[in-house]
Amino acid sequence: MTQLKPTGQGDLDAAIKASSDLLNLQATHAVGPFALSGRIRNDYDRLRTALESCGYYEGTVTITLHRTGAGKDAVKVDGQSADVAAWIDSVPAKEKIAVDVTVEKGPLYHVGVVTLHDPKTDAPVELTAQQKAAFGLKSGMPAVAETVLGAGGHLLDALREDGHALATVETPKAYLRPQTRTLDIAYKAAPGPVLNIGQISVGGLEKVNESFVRRRMTIKEGQLYQPSQIDAARQDLTGVGVFSNVAVKDGSTHAVNGTMPLDFTFKEAKRHAIGAEAGYSTDLGVRGGVNWTHFNLFGNAERLKLAALVTGLGGSAQQGLGYDVYADFFKPDFYSRKQNLSVRLEGLRQLFWSYQQTALLARAGLTRQIGRYWNVNYGLLAEQENIKQFGVSRDYTILAAPLGAAFDNTGVGNPIEPATHGMRASINAAPSVSLGNKGSGVSFFTILNATASAYLDLTHIGISKPGRSILAFRGTIGSIQGAGTYDIPPDQRLYAGGSATVRGFRWQGVGPQYNKTRYAIGGTSLDAGTVEYRQRILKSFGMAGFIDAGQVGSSSSPFTGTLRVGVGGGVRYYTPIGPIRLDVGVPLNRPDRGDKWDLYIGLGETF
The missing domain is CATH 2.40.160.50 (membrane protein fhac: a member of the omp85/tpsb transporter family)
Structure with missing residues (x-):
């Protein structure tokens, strides 16, 4: 039986519950002493990761095991002790083991210095006001993993929507500053050139006329490359009623005469x-x-x-x-x-x-x-x-x-x-x-x-x-x-x-x-x-x-x-x-x- 002491913070408690194998697997069949001790040690790492993902880098996790047999005094065992398996093995078969999990979250860390550099030249990357708003990561924000990691995805979407079809944004590096309880974030991003839509190729058509598909398309060669408009064109063609699937992808890994080709692939539905x-x-x-x-x-x-x-x-x-x-x-x-x-x-x-x-x-x-x-x-x-x-x-x-x-x-x-x-x-x-x-x-x-x-x-x-x-x-x-x-x-x-x-x-x-x-x-x-x-x-x-x-x-x-x-x-x-x-x-x-x-x-x- 596993009990978790709530921290009083809803999102953190939810993350801890989702991360704990002791909680999520307690309804399964019983396991042996070594398997249980391994599950306990793994829970330490999982719960620490859950704490840090919510911005708590000084939190502590305590896992305590108790014997619950009748007439027996409770015995507290340090869950990180090397002889956990031996202690578990010493518990009589008819007795049950209770597990108490206590998490102390500690102080909340905030985002410190945020930098954005080109991976090749290490020069600072300049963003437009709209791209900055999409990136959204600023000093002083809670250092929550979802926010920190999500900022890169939002920036990549914004860059591509502005025509940077070959833009890349790498996974950030984080530097812990315990003295200020901050997390410095370093992103590397390469916007690349602004491209227009290049040659549009069409594949997979059998009975549907290619001329109809091209007339129907809401995007044209020469217009600014924008994923939202490209996907809208894909969805519009899907809604025509004669295709079971419409897919589109970039037609090249590099720019072609200042453009990005597109490949549309169709699968026709039953007639x-x-x-x-x-x-x-x-x-x-x-x-x-x-x-x-x-x-x-x-x-x-x-x-x-x-x-x-x-x-x-x-x-x-x-x-x-x-x-x-x-x-x-x-x-x-x-x-x-x-x-x-x-x-x-x-x-x-x-x-x-x-x-x-x-x-x-x-x-x-x-x-x-x-x-x-x-x-x-x-x-x-x-x-x-x-x-x-x-x-x-x-x-x-x-x-x-x-x-x-x-x-x-x-x-x-x-x-x-x-x-x-x-x-x-x-x-x-x-x-x-x-x-x-x-x-x-x-x-x-x-x-x-x-x-x-x-x-x-x-x-x-x-x-x-x-x-x-x-x-x-x-x-x-x-x-x-x-x-x-x-x-x-x-x-x-x-x-x-x-x-x-x-x-x-x-x-x-x-x-x-x-x-x-x-x-x-x-x-x-x-x-x-x-x-x-x-x-x-x-x-x-x-x-x-x-x-x-x-x-x-x-x-x-x-x-x-x-x-x-x-x-x-x-x-x-x-x-x-x-x-x-x-x-x-x-x-x-x-x-x-x-x-x-x-x-x-x-x-x-x-x-």
Whole structure:
């Protein structure tokens, strides 16, 4: 049994505990006298090193052994004595040995004179103000090993970031000055010349076009050599989605015509993937199917996804089975590095209680990044559909030119991964025309909507550890301008209810109803809000509680209609790809034919 007397200094006690074999190995099987005596002697060196690493160079370590047998007087043995093994061997087999470790830290040493010289000429090395700040080692600081040794690494990083690609910083020499209780530090550093990026070589490409990789690179030959920018270029190429690994290293051990060449090496990922998706809610029923994705279709990281899904199985807002079949094409860097092209062809059938729809859609759009957190999107949409509502069947041809802007500073790249801080916001407008076909006229209208969500990590007010307790807020507002409700195709109207707006009310269950039935009419204005508390429990589980409220109106002005409120909660199981979510919502003021409760199961948070 080993006991350590605390020194009263947290970081020092932690270092001592981490260094002591007597403490860390006491739970293992018993060892013989010579092995134990060797462990005791090694602990002296380990604990002395721990003291010195924290700046205590005059500290003392005392290790005392006691016999603890019944009726026996305690016997104190000097742990450094040459006959420790013999004393241990003399202890009867049934008796135990207790070990007491006492550390006296003594006075704290501080950094004395700090010098920085060239290893070849021994001349002093001149640093810029920024390099001095990165080095950070000054006379009078506590002589802690982590600070002293870390200063060299910080200086090397700063030198390389300023273009000194061949800079070297050697391990420092320390000179103990007991009379002043200081530690003089001597560093040798060779900055070397300032270099630009030289020839960039590319290796390992098989199906990906080299021309695409070079266009995509955020660094160019001739710009200042900076490791941060070089690694940012590597990470950007990794994020394209067609590489399993991207590595970069200096291409030479010496300068080449005032430059440093770079070697990029790529390992391409698999080109094909088969996936499945599934979800369930009591209002929309089961939605599930398979998809197939071809990555790097034409050699420039294009992506083609084909999917086929069955929808509407057993949902309270559904009248029968439907389908959703689509092909998505994605092309990055379309005529501009920060501009992506998306094209979708889709066929779907949806048998809601509100309306029955069979449609063919084609849409194409561009998304362009305009800042660190902002992007804009614009495109065209064409839709040919037949909709049956309240026993009347009509054909519609819809053309639209949607455009919008989005902001996201949550730092979450994967949409399934929950956000823990920051906010997301989007605003969209879709000028549309519904052309006259069988049973319908021509109408012009514009759909406007905006959504914002914010995430507050309660660690900022000292309640929990980072990422464990989150308050999430969501607000949505929408309006249709230019036409009345019945001049707008039913699928283009605004609806609320379900996981996207007000949980506890079925899909399209909030808003004007046809003759107080479950048939929703839809509206021309919408507003909804959510407050949700998310709490992680243990490693893989979590829980949530929420309040949703929203309304749909028959005028184009939001905040009209009958406000509906739902409350509920759920559980989460966190997997490597994201949380599996199960929520139950209950309406507080449900309409006559509304659901009494709704269950939602899916992957990822609702927002």
